[in-house]
Amino acid sequence: MENSGVLSSAAAPLTWNDFLERMRHPSSIDFVKAIRSFVGSVLNNAPDAERDTVAVQQFFANMEAAFRAHSLWARSSEEELESAGEGLEKYVMTKLFTRMFASTPEDVKADELLYEKISLIQQFIRPENLDIKPVFQNEDSWLLAQKELQKINTYKAPRDKLVCILNCCKVISNLLLDASRASDEDHPGADDFLPVLIYVTIKANPPQLHSNLAYIERFRRQTHLVAEAAYFFTNMLSVESFIMNIDANALSMDESEFEKNMESAQTLLSSLSQSSGTQKQSDQNNEKYDNDRSPVNKTPSISDLENKGARMLLEENKTSQVFRDFPFLYSEAGDLTVSDVEELLGNYKQLVFKYVCLAKGLGVKTSSLSPTGVKIEKPVITRNDHSSDDVGNDITRVVDE
16 A cells, blocks of 8 residues: 555565564563563553553553664664664554553453444435445445454554554545546545445444454554545544434434434344244254254355454464465565466466355356555555564563573
8 A cells, every 4th residue: 555655565575574573683682671671561550541542652662762862773774773663563462452452441341342233223224324426336346345444353553453454445445536537427536435435344343343443542552543544544533423423414314214213223133033032042052953954043144254264264363374374365465486476376266266156156246356556555464463462472482591
């Protein structure tokens, strides 16, 4: 993603390994001790969102200034200094994640209310309810934006979570731009973009959305929550506010119709919840169905299956291990050779064939999930994303040796 240097994809590969290598250098012993001391002091205190925010941001600022003055970075480029800051943020916030994320009762309550409200609204909302112009309506292609947003709980570092939001926004922006060019419409503006982002967010409904936004706002380095990143993130905050206060007027709907839709959605979700509970109990009591017995539950969609798989990965803490079996997933275009392109093309054709077959079998529409002009930024993925203990061992062992 081109992001005015704020989330430079070129710096991403340097971020983690470069940071660890420098922290392992004997001359970095004071840095390592300072980081350990800060993390320990925070873990020993009760959560306080305002105090924690000030403490973390001040620590980042002090450490980045110390990096610039240290001999290890004496002749470093801005990219390398940027790498140090990103590595520091990732390390510290991964260590503090369970302490800092959804750390207050207010955050937890807001997550529950937002998720429940979205669950209801997504049952009946349509693009026209948000006054999205017909020329810009493209729900099949919006699936990619939804999927990018749904990845947000896969990561622990504020930057990586922010990348998921920015990728979602960039997909939407490019789709709107493509649609405007194809139909000879005026260049899409904020009034066109925000309603689509609202709709995509409602359809995606990532769990703990409020806590994710609060976590980014509090602990993403303030010097990097600027420019395009700040613009898209501010839009996401506006989306949250809009949804929490959504009513009939906001959806261009009669009050009576809105209330009726909300009640119907509540009834439907309650029915599905009861059915799911009954089915789960039945599955526990009966390991096998008779051949002539048809399942009562609705056939899961592709999205349902993907979400289930994502939850299983997170619960098993093996995401990075699984992805290591796919060496091209985090490659840059410049990393590929001619032979790599041939292999990737073959893999792509097999993937498309399997996807279309699966979609046909489930009776859902198929569509290309790669709108032209969209460049997806890579969050920095390491084995440490799901194991703070491993992260700690990477540099704190320097102190113990």
